[in-house]
Amino acid sequence: MTQSRSHGALRSSAQCLLSTLKATGLAAAITAAGATGAFAQTTLTSNSTGTHGGHYYSFWKDSGDASFTLHNGGRYASQWSNSTNNWVGGKGWNPGGAKVVNYEGYYGVSNSQNSYLALYGWTRNPLIEYYVIESYGSYNPSSCNGGTDYGSFQSDGATYNVRRCQRVNQPSIDGTATFYQYFSVRSPKKGFGQISGTITVGNHFNYWASQGLNLGSHDYMVLATEGYQSSGNSDISVSEGSSGGSSSGGSTSSGSSSGSTTSSSGGGGGGITVRARGTNGDERISLRVGGSAVASWTLSTSAQSYSYTGGASGDIQVEFTNDASGRDVILDYIQVNGETRQAEDMEYNTSTYANGECGGGSYSETMHCNGVIGFGDTTDCFSGSCSGSSSTSSSGGGSTSSSSSGGGSSSSGGNCSGYVGITFDDGPGNYTNTLINALKTNNLTPVTWFVQGQYIQGNSSAAQQLMSVGEIQNHSWNHPDMSSYSYSQVVDQISRTTQAIRGVGAPSPTLYRPPYGNNSTAIQQAVQNQGLRYITWDVDSRDWDGASSSQIAAAAGQLQNGQVILMHDHDYHTRTINAIPAIASGLRSRGLCAGRIDPNTGRAVAPSGSTSSSSSGGGSTSSTSSSGGGSSSSSSGGGGSCVCNWWGTTYPICQNSTGWGWENNRSCIGTATCNSQGTGGGGVVCN
Numbered sequence: 001m002t003q004s005r006s007h008g009a010l011r012s013s014a015q016c017l018l019s020t021l022k023a024t025g026l027a028a029a030i031t032a033a034g035a036t037g038a039f040a041q042t043t044l045t046s047n048s049t050g051t052h053g054g055h056y057y058s059f060w061k062d063s064g065d066a067s068f069t070l071h072n073g074g075r076y077a078s079q080w081s082n083s084t085n086n087w088v089g090g091k092g093w094n095p096g097g098a099k100v101v102n103y104e105g106y107y108g109v110s111n112s113q114n115s116y117l118a119l120y121g122w123t124r125n126p127l128i129e130y131y132v133i134e135s136y137g138s139y140n141p142s143s144c145n146g147g148t149d150y151g152s153f154q155s156d157g158a159t160y161n162v163r164r165c166q167r168v169n170q171p172s173i174d175g176t177a178t179f180y181q182y183f184s185v186r187s188p189k190k191g192f193g194q195i196s197g198t199i200t201v202g203n204h205f206n207y208w209a210s211q212g213l214n215l216g217s218h219d220y221m222v223l224a225t226e227g228y229q230s231s232g233n234s235d236i237s238v239s240e241g242s243s244g245g246s247s248s249g250g251s252t253s254s255g256s257s258s259g260s261t262t263s264s265s266g267g268g269g270g271g272i273t274v275r276a277r278g279t280n281g282d283e284r285i286s287l288r289v290g291g292s293a294v295a296s297w298t299l300s301t302s303a304q305s306y307s308y309t310g311g312a313s314g315d316i317q318v319e320f321t322n323d324a325s326g327r328d329v330i331l332d333y334i335q336v337n338g339e340t341r342q343a344e345d346m347e348y349n350t351s352t353y354a355n356g357e358c359g360g361g362s363y364s365e366t367m368h369c370n371g372v373i374g375f376g377d378t379t380d381c382f383s384g385s386c387s388g389s390s391s392t393s394s395s396g397g398g399s400t401s402s403s404s405s406g407g408g409s410s411s412s413g414g415n416c417s418g419y420v421g422i423t424f425d426d427g428p429g430n431y432t433n434t435l436i437n438a439l440k441t442n443n444l445t446p447v448t449w450f451v452q453g454q455y456i457q458g459n460s461s462a463a464q465q466l467m468s469v470g471e472i473q474n475h476s477w478n479h480p481d482m483s484s485y486s487y488s489q490v491v492d493q494i495s496r497t498t499q500a501i502r503g504v505g506a507p508s509p510t511l512y513r514p515p516y517g518n519n520s521t522a523i524q525q526a527v528q529n530q531g532l533r534y535i536t537w538d539v540d541s542r543d544w545d546g547a548s549s550s551q552i553a554a555a556a557g558q559l560q561n562g563q564v565i566l567m568h569d570h571d572y573h574t575r576t577i578n579a580i581p582a583i584a585s586g587l588r589s590r591g592l593c594a595g596r597i598d599p600n601t602g603r604a605v606a607p608s609g610s611t612s613s614s615s616s617g618g619g620s621t622s623s624t625s626s627s628g629g630g631s632s633s634s635s636s637g638g639g640g641s642c643v644c645n646w647w648g649t650t651y652p653i654c655q656n657s658t659g660w661g662w663e664n665n666r667s668c669i670g671t672a673t674c675n676s677q678g679t680g681g682g683g684v685v686c687n
Contacts, residue, residue, distance in 0.1 A: 045068075053075070056093055057222070060089065066079070074238040075235070077235040089226075090222030090225060092222030095221070096221020099201050100202075100240065105234065107232075107234050107236070109192055109234075111138060115228070116141050116226050117136070118134055118224055119221065121218065124219060125216040126214065136189060142165070147163050158187060160187070164183070166529070173219055182208055182215075218286075273308075275303060275305050276303065277329075278327065279327065287317075291315070292312070296321070318372060318373050319351075323370040349374070351367035353368035359603070418562065419561065419593050419605055420592050422594045423449075423567065425450045425566065426568050428451065428569065431571060440469060442585075450475035453476065464673070466506075472501055476493045481515065494530050498530065506660060511602075512527045533602055542555065544568055549579040552576055556586060562603040643684070650685075651674075655668075671684055
């Protein structure tokens, strides 16, 4: 059939206009029953969003006779004829997340009708529209022109084929924007008529993340029916539950909305137990592991233990997602790797209100605001006697370092009361080596380099030097004023620089700093769609404006925990180099240490893998190799189960390179380079 419509996921470019509910302001058109949350059966014939029967719902059509009936709980019914050009509706949650979604009912279409049944949702930062397609009629919604396939994986008894598409200047939950869509399409697709199934959503999120398809903060997620120039009907019930399905992405068990309880042992075998309660009883938290949400729960007012039993590994965060008046989360502890990690012992905290702002405090079990508390890595051992790890192994077996959630170590080897982002723009240049030597001599590492693409392109030796003391990030190709640039012009500046950075063996950047700190809608959209976080600075050293070395050091003296300072690495900034000793001394006197910039928050945090004890005092005694590398360095340095901890981020070990490399479509680090990071960095870590 001809795919020529201007709306809907079932056109050739595979888009669904469920997004127009917010993009066009239709979210305000909530019916009285939906607005009050009444559970009486209600039939909608005009566009509406709201809550009904304890679930979020969305209904949109552009014309015709499509109707949408809200039943109690998670049930909805729909019917439509060819008089309707395009319609879509469903029930689910706001916010969405890594739930286990069960559905059952009737899907009344055929292979000749253009329709689909899918889990559908949105995230922000980055802005992503995602689908898990369970069944479809005459047209596969992921059949977009110019899309990219990302393989397949197993989940819930089926194979899901993954594809990414891009929408340029199209409706979204944030208005007209350019954004990516992620599709998981079930094979074989579910049949028509009576239908039922389970979607372990965390499996999809985990697989997407493994392919570099990251999500942001969750907005709504519904089990949707859509029809385009077709006829049909559906009667679908959706609920949240648990699943025994397995996947290469890891199976999740999120429990019911009231929260499943587990024994107090928790921890071992890849499981994580979260002990928490809410002050109002409807607070929602998500467990994030390795950058992806793997489970989420609605809390009660009494403390409960919530269990995740999948196999996800990496940095652990518990996120509060639906803050509102009267809602707070009391997060007692988590149990992982055979130990209990108390929330009040964790430094990395963006959810506690203190010092006049959300995220202004640390070491608190109260989550006042939407945000996260970080609990370190799944393999970390704060107590020194964890399952599967050894605190004294000379072979590097098991990482025992504290992470960004713990106290960490200062650049000088002492304890840190906070972390700041030391950043340099515009390099590399003729004085970069001198600057790097000053940073090393004064133990002011790690730092963040915002490089120009024209200077880093083909300059592998400079890249190796920059990475010896920190991370390389994106600062445009040639530093133009882009305040009036078009979207495509901005993308060209950013993408060329990212390619140049990767071309010299560095990891793909995660941060973008605009020249002159400029901003515009085109810049914001381009940065987001390139998978980067837009970041400027908290303190301007004014080194670009003729500030003396003492003035630059005085500016650094204004830095507070989590803040970022702007300095420059280029030929005319020798005054900046001369200021490094005073900057390092001043920060050290205030207990502040150089950290890395978290791409999720834009704030400076501890470099994971620091070698001091955690803030809880739990003796994390990481061993150091004789080569002077970081924590738990392996003497063999081989691949296999070993990875490189590079300033808190893990990378595979290169098999064919001693430095930075690119193998198996991923950045990797050779053993020698990995073990050369020095104090505050990391090293080869083997499980």
